[in-house]
Amino acid sequence: MILNRLPLLPLAIAAALACSPAFAAGSSDTAGSAAPAGMNEAQAAVDAGRYPEALKLLAGVIKTEPRNADALNLMGYSNRKMNRLTEAARYYDAALKVNPKHIGALEYQGELFVEMGDYDRARQNLKLIAAICGACDEVIDLRAALDAKGQS
Structure with missing residues (x-):
């Protein structure tokens, strides 16, 4: 029974790594x-x-x-x-x-836009990130930065 599941082990490990905080940070373009x-x-x-x-x-x-x-x-x-x-x-x-799909750079650039008061461009970055990774940490973080300025 367990032997039948061994081919799935690498997938399970990859899924676990993708959910870990270090891997999910999004600032890395060269994971692995x-x-x-x-x-x-x-x-x-x-x-x-x-x-x-x-x-x-x-x-x-x-x-x-x-x-x-x-x-x-x-x-x-x-x-x-x-x-x-x-x-x-x-x-x-x-x-x-x-x-162009580096989600860490898109998030941090979006945070820069928030700091500069350029909320439209920050929201554009938010949409790009969401299209790439869904509801990942970078989306949550950039949305929080916008929310903190009342710009959600």
Whole structure:
């Protein structure tokens, strides 16, 4: 009986991983592939709120992989958290040029639009994300950012 279910085990594992918080975060474009040198350290710096350190590490990643949408997205995020909104916008645009369906970049760019008071563009990003992933965490987070400004 159990042997009949073994072929389904990889699917069950994949489903469990897709629902885990780390995988569902949506900021990653390269799930399952090896992270480039410096990327894990940069992510740790971002997670700890050490944005200047993260920017330095991410610059190294982008130097070796200029089309790394995850690194470009985190550059945007770190700049936004440092209130460097023009730089943040530039990096989100670059990440989305590499991967127009990068839900992490779409969410963070939407949050940037909310911070800038551009609620229509934030809602456009919300619709794009919802079309890609349904009711994923990124949709919930961007909707919350809009709701906090009374713009749902």
